[in-house]
Amino acid sequence: MTTDLPDIVRDLPGLRQQVADWKRAGEPVAVVPTMGALHEGHLSLVRAAAAQAPRVIVTIFVNPRQFNSAADLAAYPRTEEADRLKLAGQGADLVFVPPVEEVYPPGFSTTVSVAGLSEGLCGAHRPGHFDGVATVVAKLFTMTQADLAFFGEKDFQQLCIVRRLAVDLNLPISIVGCPTFREADGLAMSSRNVRLTAQGRAQAPALHTELRRVAGELASGKTMAECEVLARAAILAAGYTEVEYLELRAESGLVPLDRPTGAARLLVAAWIDGVRLIDNVPIAGGAV
Ligand code: PAF
Numbered sequence: 266m267t268t269d270l271p272d273i274v275r276d277l278p279g280l281r282q283q284v285a286d287w288k289r290a291g292e293p294v295a296v297v298p299t300m301g302a303l304h305e306g307h308l309s310l311v312r313a314a315a316a317q318a319p320r321v322i323v324t325i326f327v328n329p330r331q332f333n334s335a336a337d338l339a340a341y342p343r344t345e346e347a348d349r350l351k352l353a354g355q356g357a358d359l360v361f362v363p364p365v366e367e368v369y370p371p372g373f374s375t376t377v378s379v380a381g382l383s384e385g386l387c388g389a390h391r392p393g394h395f396d397g398v399a400t401v402v403a404k405l406f407t408m409t410q411a412d413l414a415f416f417g418e419k420d421f422q423q424l425c426i427v428r429r430l431a432v433d434l435n436l437p438i439s440i441v442g443c444p445t446f447r448e449a450d451g452l453a454m455s456s457r458n459v460r461l462t463a464q465g466r467a468q469a470p471a472l473h474t475e476l477r478r479v480a481g482e483l484a485s486g487k488t489m490a491e492c493e494v495l496a497r498a499a500i501l502a503a504g505y506t507e508v509e510y511l512e513l514r515a516e517s518g519l520v521p522l523d524r525p526t527g528a529a530r531l532l533v534a535a536w537i538d539g540v541r542l543i544d545n546v547p548i549a550g551g552a553v
Contacts, residue, residue: 269353270352271323271349271352271353271358271360272358272359272360273345273360273362274361275361275362275363276363277363277367277408280322280359280409281408281410284409288410292319292320293319293320293413294318294320294321294322294410294411294413295315295322295411295412295415296321296322296323296324296405296413296414297310297314297321297322297323297324297357297414298401298402298414298416299323299325300325300326300327300328300456301326301327301342301343301344301345301348302342302343302344302348302456302459303344303347303348303351304454304458305446305454306417306419306445306446306454306455308351308352308355309443310415310416310443311323311352311356311357311415312355313415313441313443314413314415314441315356315357317441318413320359321356321357321358322357322360322361322409322411323352323359323360324360324361324362324405324409325345325348325360325361325362326361326363326401326405328397328398328401329365329369329397330369330397330401331393331395331397332394332397333391333393342456363408368404375400376400377403377430377434378396379399379429379433381518382395382422382425382429382519383396383426385512385519385521386422386510386514386519386532386534387422389510390509390510395422395423398426398427399426399427399430402427402430403430403434406431406436407436411438412438412439413438413439414427414431414438414439414440414441415441416441416442417445418443418444418545418547419445419453419454419543419544420543421530421532421545422519422532424440425516425518425519428440428442445544447473450470451470451474451477452466452470452472453473453542453544455542457540457541457542458542460538460539461537461538461540462538464504465504465537465538468505469504469542471499471505472503472505472533472535472544473544474503475499475500475503476531476544476545476546477546478499479492479496479511479531480531480546483525483531484525486524488523488524489512489513489523489524490523493511496511497511500533500535504537505535505536506536506537507535507536508534508535509535509541511531511532512531512532513525513529513530513531513548514529514532515528515529515530516528516529516547525548528547528548529547530545530546530547530548531546531548532544532545533545
């Protein structure tokens with residue numbers, strides 16, 4: 266039985282034709298942008314999209330413009346057939362898998378750059394990354410003409426950037442952020458988790474454990490300045506080799522904070538087993 270497998274479309278005219286048919290029938294369209302190597306976190310976004318829109322497009326495009334190194338781009342997993350099988354029964358109608366030339370035809374010269382929001386946190390460690398993300402997301406929105414788009418909160422800075430660009434460019438699309446999907450031991454789901462050794466995989470959940478512990482301390486009145494040194498040491502002691510950043514930011518505008526005022530996020534990036542993992546937790550009104 267493969268009847269609920271979504272169709273694969275690779276070209277823009279084919280995509281436009283299908284979307285036009287849906288829109289003519291009065292059916293709103295949701296998009297879930299991905300780079301493939303789908304896991305349960307992606308599937309939870311697809312299910313959330315299907316719960317809110319009658320038509321769901323999943324895009325699979327390993328976007329060369331958001332990689333900092335050619336080796337990283339070449340090593341990125343491409344698992345199209347397995348991804349399509351995973352999407353069976355999740356509510357996706359169509360998978361858009363464009364070749365690079367369909368997204369970036371010869372002569373392509375435009376970059377979408379969201380100033381400010383792109384600069385700290387991951388942006389400080391991955392030069393050009395968020396310009397690549399913003400450019401491809403703007404393209405995917407205009408290519409799919411979707412009415413809603415679903416993104417995970419795990420990439421919280423990315424979510425903020427996408428919200429900003431949709432407003433700034435007057436794109437007629439609603440951005441829906443969905444909570445981070447976690448393994449039973451708390452590790453945030455990520456396509457990178459499969460690259461961990463058994464030992465690294467066993468140690469990796471310490472990142473979330475430490476985020477929760479610090480979030481509790483912040484909620485009980487401590488400042489980041491009081492928490493940060495100990496937290497970084499605890500993450501390293503758990504088996505991580507480097508903590509790139511551990512920061513408290515306001516959800517609105519990602520303004521750096523020393524103590525939570527209003528809706529805030531505690532965000533971290535750290536390396537384990539040569540794999541860079543990111544995570545964050547919400548801190549609202551002093552509660553974890
Ligand atoms: O989060 C991702 O997988 C990518 O950054 C995205 C949003 C699909 C853009 O390539």
